[in-house]
Amino acid sequence: MTQPADIAAQCQSLDELVHSAQQCRVCPALAADRGHVVVGQHPPGARVFVVGEAPGAQEDLTGEPFVGRSGQLLDTVLHDAGLPRSSVAITSVVKCRPPANRTPTRAEIVSCSPWLDQQLQLIDPQIVVALGTVAMQWALGRQARVGEQRGRLQPFRDRQLMVTYHPSAALRFGPNGAPLAALRDDLAIVAAALR
Numbered sequence: 001m002t003q004p005a006d007i008a009a010q011c012q013s014l015d016e017l018v019h020s021a022q023q024c025r026v027c028p029a030l031a032a033d034r035g036h037v038v039v040g041q042h043p044p045g046a047r048v049f050v051v052g053e054a055p056g057a058q059e060d061l062t063g064e065p066f067v068g069r070s071g072q073l074l075d076t077v078l079h080d081a082g083l084p085r086s087s088v089a090i091t092s093v094v095k096c097r098p099p100a101n102r103t104p105t106r107a108e109i110v111s112c113s114p115w116l117d118q119q120l121q122l123i124d125p126q127i128v129v130a131l132g133t134v135a136m137q138w139a140l141g142r143q144a145r146v147g148e149q150r151g152r153l154q155p156f157r158d159r160q161l162m163v164t165y166h167p168s169a170a171l172r173f174g175p176n177g178a179p180l181a182a183l184r185d186d187l188a189i190v191a192a193a194l195r
């Protein structure tokens with residue numbers, strides 16, 4: 001079976017990449033039950049690229065990234081930071097929903113990452129926002145703690161990277177929890193860096 005690593009880098013446009021990714025069946029456990037391959041949202045001229053973990057139930061149903069509860073919270077915190085959702089590119093490391101919303105396996109992350117790597121090249125954003133552990137590990141290429149990496153922009157492939165909490169963590173800890181406050185603070189830093 002042809003691997004994303006063989007195809008993705010040859011995609012010369014986002015339309016081509018979306019079309020190719022939608023045909024991908026490299027991860028049998030994910031391809032078997034998915035409703036959609038959720039490749040992402042790519043508004044023209046986006047300077048911020050937000051990367052999450054993997055689609056959930058609502059994303060799988062609609063084919064759109066971050067449209068469930070986490071997505072609604074993401075919309076709110078982006079808006080409050082002065083980064084309307086319509087202005088940012090959004091995707092996830094893994095493009096197909098893992099069964100029962102489990103964490104993607106290492107093999108699935110490695111298989112799917114070439115799509116994301118090429119999205120990054122084609123979107124060419126100024127800042128990448130990595131939401132949560134899986135996106136952070138894709139960006140850093142190693143294990144780390146979100147709490148230790150967040151709160152500052154760091155160099156990343158000739159751009160800048162902001163590691164921060166996934167909105168699902170902010171939901172889990174509630175409106176007065178530290179992850180939501182950190183997520184808001186980190187997006188404010190991103191917005192300020194764009195000015």
Ligand code: SF4
Pocket residue numbers: 004021024025026027028030031037094095096108111112
């Ligand atoms: S998760 Fe990624 S690599 Fe796996 S089947 Fe879906 S698109 Fe292909």
